[in-house]
Amino acid sequence: QKIELLLNLKSNEALRIETVETSRANLLGSIAQRKASQEECDAFIDLLSAGKVRAAEKINGVWEPQTYTIDGVLNYFGTHPNEMMAGGYWDKVPLKTANYTAEQFEREGVRYAPGSMVRTGAYIGPQTVVMNLAFVNIGAHVTGYGCMIDGGVRVASCAQVGKGVKLGGGSGIEGILEPAGRLASIIEDNAKIGAMCEICGIVGEGSIIASGVVMASGKRIFDEDTGESVPPLECAVGEETFLVPVIPPYRLAVGGSLPSKKGSHHTDAIILKSGDLRDSATMRHFQRQGILYG
Secondary structure, eight states: OEEEEEEOOOOTTTEEEEEEEEEOOTHHHHHHTOOOOOOHHHHHHHHHHHHHHHHHEEEEEEEOOOOOHHHHHHHHOOOOOOOOEETTTEEESTTTTTTTHHHHHHTOOOOEEETOOTTOOOETTTTOOETOHHHHHHOOOEESSSOOTTTEEEOOOTOOEEEEEEOOTOOEEOOOOSSTTSSOOOOOOTEOOOTOOOOOOOEEETTTOTTTTEEEEEEOEEEEETEEEEEEEEEEETTEEEOOEOOOOOOOEEEEEEOOOOSSSSSEEEESSSSSSTHHHHHHHHHHHOSSSS
């Protein structure tokens, strides 16, 4: 039976109508209450895998967590026991492509290199390349259209990756499962993450993160253009407020340090180099310095 699901659970969650194959008219209500059956959880994970629902949506220019999505993933874990899987694995989440046919690979338009691992419940959009030893966890959303997930990259649960994004070898994009209302990391369209970075927060459209940068909660992000630190995004979950680091769009971020308030020592920091990456002169300047990716 085909039914329409109206996804409009809270004021900060996106309104969307999807038509899915299920006999469960109360699917989203059961998910939100974490009372869904195994059958209902499977139907919901299929929506995640197809990219029809996602863990965060940009609403009026602001990223908002979609709490029901994380509820669905946690509900799935609770209704599925571990079982034997091909290759000598004991787990409850199968690989997304475990039973794919050649026709399915052709239709989706994603290249999976040998040794890459993408779990069921992750969405990988067309024209994405997933290289060897890359790992994409359940709930992650990779928009595609030119995305490169290089070797050894980790895209964690519910992390969001936009179109045309390049994730350099060995980098990690932090996710989130609990608390359910907290934002996972978000890499916006056409951003580039250098090798061996760790990203926790939001990287704005078109920005470049130099290799080896660790973006973590509590670390200062200093803007050379303004001479001030970039304020984090506040994400309220119940009575708690989490501070999410933000790299603005079209900026080059490099590792650095800043003096402590008392001047007794320096602390690790991220430095936003002066200039807009949409400006060709700025790009040539950074290229001459050799700091665009290193």
